[in-house]
Amino acid sequence: DVITFRLKAGSNIGIASVSVKAAAGDVNAGQHIELDVRMPGGLVTDVVEAAISKGEMWKQAIKFPGVTGSNAITLETARIPPLNLGKRLSFLIRYPHGCVEQTTSAVFPQLYLDKLLELSPDKQDKIQQNVKAGIGRLRTFQTTDGGFAYWPGETRAQDWVSNYAGHFLLEAEKAGYLLPLRVISAWKTYQRKKAISWGPDRTRSELIQAYRLYTLALSGAAELGAMNRLREERNLPTAARWRLASAYHLAGQPEAAEDLIQDRKISISAYRELSNTYGSDLRDKAMILESLCLMGRPEDAMPIAKAISSELGSTKSLSTQTTAYALVAMARHAGISGNSDEMKFAFSWNNGEEVAVSSKHPLVQMQLDAGDSSSGIIVVRNTGDTMLYPRVILEGIPAVGTETAAKNGLKLSADYFTLKGKPLNHTNLDQGTDFVVRVTVTNSGHSGDYEEVALSHVFPSGWEIRNTRMDMSDSDAPDLGPESDYDYQDIRDDRVYTYFDIRQGESKIFRILLNASYLGKFYLPMITAETMYDATINGRIPGEWIQVAEAGEGG
Template sequence: LTTFRIMAVAVKGNRFGSGEAPATVNKPLIIEPSLPRFTNVGDQVDLTAVLHNNTKRNLELELEINLDERAMFLPEAPGLVPTTDSKPAAAGRTLKRRYTIGAGKTERISNPAVFTKTGEAKWTWKASAIDDKSLVDATESKFDVGYPIPILRDAEHLSLADQKAANALKKLDPALLNGSGKVKVTVSNSRLIEATEALDYLLKYPYGCIEQTSSSTLPWLSTKNMREALPALKKSDKEIAAAIQAGADRLLTMQTDSGGLSYWPGKSEPVLWGSSYGGLVLALAKKSGADLPEERLDALWDYLGKNLRNTANLKEPYELSQRCLAAYTLGVAGYPEDSYLTVFYEKRDQLPSEARNLLAMAIMESAKAKGETEWSETTRNRVTELLADVKEGPSSGVSWYGKSYASSTHLIAWSNFDVESDSTEQTLTRLLTLRRPGGRGWGSTYSNAWPLLALANHTQATGVSLANVDCTIQLGDEKHVVKFKPSPSSGEVEFPFEGDLRNSELKIQLSNNAKIFAHVELQSQPKIAPLEPKNQGFAITRKYQEIDPDGTIHDADDLSVGDLVLVTLNLNLPENNEHYLAIDDPLPSIFEAVNPEFKTQANKGVPRNQDGGGAARANFSNLYTHHKELRTDRALFFADYTYRAGDYRIQYLARVISSGEVTAPPAKIEAMYEPHRYGLSGTVRIKSKPLDLDQNKLATAE
C-alpha cells in the first residue's frame, strides 16, 4: 500500500550516529479501481480495476462490482472498445466474475458500462479468493456524473396571499415540460426569495477572479434572516464560517507587494476597484470572526488610503466611482477618511449615481464611528442631497456595472438612512423589476452580489411581521406540506419527472391568508444529440489532433490510452476593446489536461500553432491570456482585455487516460460581465482504445 522511511538518531556527548530503513505496508490481495475522475450521461467507458496478487501462489478470484442507478453494465460493446474480459457482462448493475491471476502478478480487468443519470456515483468493488476466505479486499469509488450539453431552464416568481390553489406551471415554457428533468419549488415567508436565481448563479459560477471570489463570498456574510429565507444558505455555523474563511484566504492570495489586490491570484499589478471590492468582503469577513492577519489587512487599508490622495484633481466619473467604493470600504473597516469624504461631497455633481450612493454610505459609516445614534444635521443634509434622484448625471461608462449596481447601493443607503421612507420602498420595487429572464437574476456576478447585499440590509432594517401558515405543494399524486412559524423561514421541494407534464398542474395552496412567496424553477435535460455551434456575440470552434512520439500531428481518429492530444480552440471576436473574456473548454471524460509548464519527454518539443498537416497556421493570432487554470474536468483561459477584433487561437495539451466512447461537451467563450454575449462550439464523440498489452499477461476470465 505504501512505504515508510524509518529514521533513528543517537546522541551521546559529542558523539552521534544515524540510520534509516524502509518499511513497506502491504496486503496479500489488493483491488484498485482505475476510473475517469468524472464522466457524463451517455458516456460508454471501460470500468477498469487493477488486481495485485502479492502471495506466492496462483489465485482463483471472484470479483464483484456493484453500480448504483447512475450506470449500467453493457452486455456487449460492438464498435466500442475491446476489454480484457473474454465474456461480456450481463446488462445490469451487478457483475460477478471469476479470474485466475498468477503468483506475485499485477493484472488489469475491464468491463464496459454506460452512464445513465447525473449525480455522485458510488460503487463498490470486492475481490476474494475462492479457496481462502481470508484473502479479500474491497473498496468504494465516488465521482461525479454530469450532463454533456447545457441544461434548459425556466423560472417564475409567485406571490401568494390567499387560500386559492394556483397552477404554478402555467407561465413556464411548455416545451421544457415534455422530457426528462425536475421541477423545484422554493417557498418562503420573506421577499428575499426573489433573489433565488441571483444566489444560485453566484454560488455556481465556476471562475475565481477577485470580483467573482468576492461576489460568491458575500452571501455567506449576509444576515441570519437571509440565511433562513434562502435554502441554499441554510448551513451550519461551522460550514458558513468555513466558506467565509475560504473566500477570504483566496482573496489574500491576490495581494501584491503594494498592499492592493490583483485581478487573479499570484499577479503583481493591483487593481483599485478590485482592491476596494475585495477589501469590503475582507472587512466584513473580519467582523464575522474570520482569522485574517492584521498586517495584511493594514497593508490593504494603506493602499486604499493612498489612492484617495489625488481625489481633488480627478474628473473622470469612473475614477471617482472607484474611490468612493474605496472610501466606503475604509469606513466599514473602521478607518473613515473624513477629509476625503468632504472632497467627494464637494465634487458630488461630477459623481455617477452609484458613486453618490457609496459616498452617502461612507458618510453614514463615519457618523456611526463617531457615535451618532441619530443622524446629525450635517450628516442628514449631506446624505439627503446625495440620495436625491438625478435624472441626467455623469456615467461611469462601464457596461458591466448595470443598473442593478446603482439601484442596489441606493437601497442600501436608504435602508440605513431612513428605512420607513417612501423612497426606500420605491427603490426596492425598482431593483426587483431589473431582474433579467433566463435564470441569471440581475445578470453578471457583480450585478447579482450587490442586490443580494441590498436585500439583506433592507430585511435587517425593516424586520418582519409573520404568522403561522401551512403551504401545500402538489404535482400529480405527490404532495408535500411546508409549515411556517412566525419567523423567517423557507422550504424546498423537488419533483423529478420523465414524460409529459404539459397537461399537469402544480398546485400551491395556503391554509390561511398569510403572505407567502414562491420561486418555481423548471430544469429539463435536452436529448443527447449532436449540438451545433451557437454564436451569441462570439464564435468558437474546437479541434482534436493526435501527436505521435516523433511530433507528427494528425487527426485524432485512432486514439489509445496514453496518447497525447493537441486541443485547438479557434475564436472570433467581432469587436475591438473586449474586456474580461472567459474561455471554458470542458474535457471529455477520457482526457486529462497536461500542465504545459511541466516538461516531459512526451510534450518536450511538441510543435504548436500548426494544423493537422504540420503547416503553419494562417489568419489566426495567439490570444494572450492573463490567467489560466487546468482543472480535473476542464481547461480555463481568461483574457482581461483584447484591443483588436479578429480571429484568435488557444492551444493546449491533453492525454487519453481511459478507453471508451464519450461526448466532449461544448467549449464556451463569454463576456463574464455580460453573460448574454457568448459562443458555443459543437459537441463531438471521442473514441479511444485500451493499451495494447500482451494478452498473455492479462487476467483470464472464466
C-alpha cells in the first residue's frame, strides 16, 4: 500500500525535517528527510541612515522587512558622505539577468573594494571567487573575431561591451588575476581593427571610440593615429574628450592630454540610454572622475566625487552600468585622496555588548546577527573627531501575497490554455496536466521604443517547466502557437527569463509549456517585466495561490 501525507510549511524559511518510522512485529525502519523551505518572492532592501557629529549618539529602532530566517542586517559607517555601498553592491551581485554588461558590472567594482573598506580574510576570499567566476563566464561571450557579444552564443560582437569587458579584464590582470590564454590577445586584435576603421556613425560613437582607444592605451598598444583623428573631430562631446585625454596620458603624451581638457567645463546633460552604451549622465561623470584620478587632479575631482556620492547615497534607481562605474570611480578617488582622518565609533546591537571600532579606511561594514527577531535596536556613538554617516542596510524576503499590480509603460497579461488551445483554470489543476501559459507584454508608454526588456517569470514549486529544447524531439513537441521574436531566453529549473526589444504600441507574446507535477498548494510569484537600464519602466502581475489536486479533482 502507498500512504500519502499532507505537510504544511511553516511561516519561516530554512531546512525543515520530516521523520518517518514504521514497525511490523520485530522489524523497524525509519527515514529522515530534509526539505528546503523558501519564500517564492524576491529579496527587498530597506535603508535607515543618520549623520552624527563628534561625541553624539544615534539610537534607532529597526524592523526587518522579511519573514524570519530570510533577514540580514549590515551596519555601514563612513567618514565620507554615504555611498550606499552595501545596497548598491548587493544589487549588482544579485541582479539576475546575466548579459555581458551585467556580468562585468557585478565584478568590476570588487577589484577596488579594498580602497574603500577593510576586508576580512573571508571577504577577500569571496571577492577572489567572484572575480574568477566573472572572468570564466566572460569567455562564453567572446566571439571568433575577439570582441564580446551581449548574450552567450551570439556571433556578433557589440562595441561598448567589448570596451567594457576588455577594460575589466585588463584591470583584473593588473590586480594579479590569471586570464585565459588568447582572450586578451584576440580582444586587442579586435579593438585595433575597430579603432582603425572607425567613423562617426551613430549616437555617442565618439565616446565608444574614445573608450576603445583608452583600453588599447591601457593594454600598452596605443593607436596614436586613431587617437589623433578623433582629436580633430569638431565638437567632441565632453565625456569622449576626457576619455581621449586619459588615453593620451596613458600613451605618455601628457601635453596632448592637457590640451584636450584645458579650460573646459565639465558639464553633462541629463540622459539615460536603454542600449548602445547603456549610459547616463551619472555614468559619464564617473568616467570623468576616473580620468581626473588617473591624471592626478584631486582638487578638480572633489566636486564630482561629492556629486556622485550624493547620487549613490540616494534611493534613486540606477542601472547596473551606472552603479558599477560610479563605484569604480569612487574607489579610485578614495585611493588618491588618502586616509588621513581616522574614524572611531562604538556600536551595540539589540542590547548586546558595545563594540569599539577604529579605521583609516573611508568606510567600515559589519555584518550583524539578525537571529529570529522581527525587530531590534541599533546604537552608534561617534568617539572620534570626524563627522560620521552610519546606515543600517536591512534585507529580507517579505511574506507572500503583498505584491501589487503595475503598468508603468509596460502592460502585462497572463492566460492559461490546454495543449489544444482551450482556456483553463490554472489555480486548480489535476496532477499530470500539461498546459501552456501565454504572457502578453505591451509597450503602453509614450516614450518611444524600449530596448533590453527583461520578462521574469518564476513558477510555483508544484509546476515543472517542460523545456521542449531539452526533453522533446521536434516531432513530439506540441504546437504552442505563434510566438514573438526575442534576443535571448534563459530557462532555469523554476523560472524563465526572456529578453527582447519592443516598439511603442507593440505587443509581444511568449509561451511556456508547463506540467502540474506535485500535489499540494503552492504560491505562484508575481510576473514582472522591466527595461534593464531604467527600472522605472515596468509592469507586473501580482502573485496568487494555486492548487495541484489528485486526478479528477482539479478544475
